[in-house]
Amino acid sequence: xxxxxxxxxxxxxxxxxxxxxxxxxxxxxxxxxxxxxxxxxxxxxxxxxxxxxxxxxxxxxxxxxxxxxxxxxxxxxxxxxxxxxxxxxxxxxxxxxxxxxxxxxxxxxxxxxxxxxxxxxxxxxxxxxxxxxxxxxxxxxxxxxxxxxxxxxxxxxxxxxxxxxxxxxxxxxxxxxxxxxxxxxxxxxxxxxxxxxxxxxx
Amino acid sequence: xxxxxxxxxxxxxxxxxxxxxxxxxxxxxxxxxxxxxxxxxxxxxxxxxxxxxxxxxxxxxxxxxxxxxxxxxxxxxxxxxxxxxxxxxxxxxxxxxxxxxxxx
Numbered sequence: 526x527x528x529x530x531x532x533x534x535x536x537x538x539x540x541x542x543x544x545x546x547x548x549x550x551x552x553x554x555x556x557x558x559x560x561x562x563x564x565x566x567x568x569x570x571x572x573x574x575x576x577x578x579x580x581x582x583x584x585x586x587x588x589x590x591x592x593x594x595x596x597x598x599x600x601x602x603x604x605x606x607x608x609x610x611x612x613x614x615x616x617x618x619x620x621x622x623x624x625x626x627x628x629x630x631x632x633x634x635x636x637x638x639x640x641x642x643x644x645x646x647x648x649x650x651x652x653x654x655x656x657x658x659x660x661x662x663x664x665x666x667x668x669x670x671x672x673x674x675x676x677x678x679x680x681x682x683x684x685x686x687x688x689x690x691x692x693x694x695x696x697x698x699x700x701x702x703x704x705x706x707x708x709x710x711x712x713x714x715x716x717x718x719x720x721x722x723x724x725x726x727x
Numbered sequence: 728x729x730x731x732x733x734x735x736x737x738x739x740x741x742x743x744x745x746x747x748x749x750x751x752x753x754x755x756x757x758x759x760x761x762x763x764x765x766x767x768x769x770x771x772x773x774x775x776x777x778x779x780x781x782x783x784x785x786x787x788x789x790x791x792x793x794x795x796x797x798x799x800x801x802x803x804x805x806x807x808x809x810x811x812x813x814x815x816x817x818x819x820x821x822x823x824x825x826x827x828x829x830x831x
Contacts, residue, residue: 558801563792584800636741637773645737645769652775656783668783687784712745719773719780 543600546591558587561604564689565611571684572615574673582618586611608689609699612681628676635716649727671721679714686711737763737770748778 545553
């Protein structure tokens, strides 16, 4: 699927664009930047949380993806390839951050339990809050702050699956992990994010 | 949480909620969760807020970059790429001779 809907010109699909890049066509470079820069910048900023880090991820990713595109086996998988480079850039950057040690999310900590006497837990139902009507900036800030509170190994799976729309198989390939692990991390990331949003909204 | 049935309590069903939301669950388990959430108010609230959580992430931020920024970035990257070795098609890669260590 093309990354940019309605794109016209000599490279209407990702496959066309990848083949242009692999052939070294000079006119393929700008469409490549136009198509992927907005995606990678948004991904990098949500993953890193800092504007400067997001911009560094963007430049690093575009250059590395372009320089190594000849190793791409399936030209139609250009988007997966670019996000693989971006994910590596994000994870490499976060490894430099000593303030964010690796954390594991445990399922038992994310699902509320009832009291010992058998009474069910109270779960505030904030699903009906008119979040969409909040100022766009406030809603985005609320969600992004909550996403940033997740450990990076879970955050990156959540962003690839739910923000970028990659399926489990593609996400696993991008991160070099098993599909089972990708599913486990996605589930725990969603549960942890639900808990974070609940704490901020109720 | 209180037991929904002798075999399926709320905690065990919670393990399947991402697959439930994504529509990847086997039909029998989906029916079980549908039935359970209709009878268990805490679980109903939990599922609704989890569904809302996923919706909020999927409502991704605006992605447009200013045209001038795209052009400047493209120009900077084109310059950097020109200074580096250009990408080569895989089929045309040259091999390195094992004996001499030089390009064959």
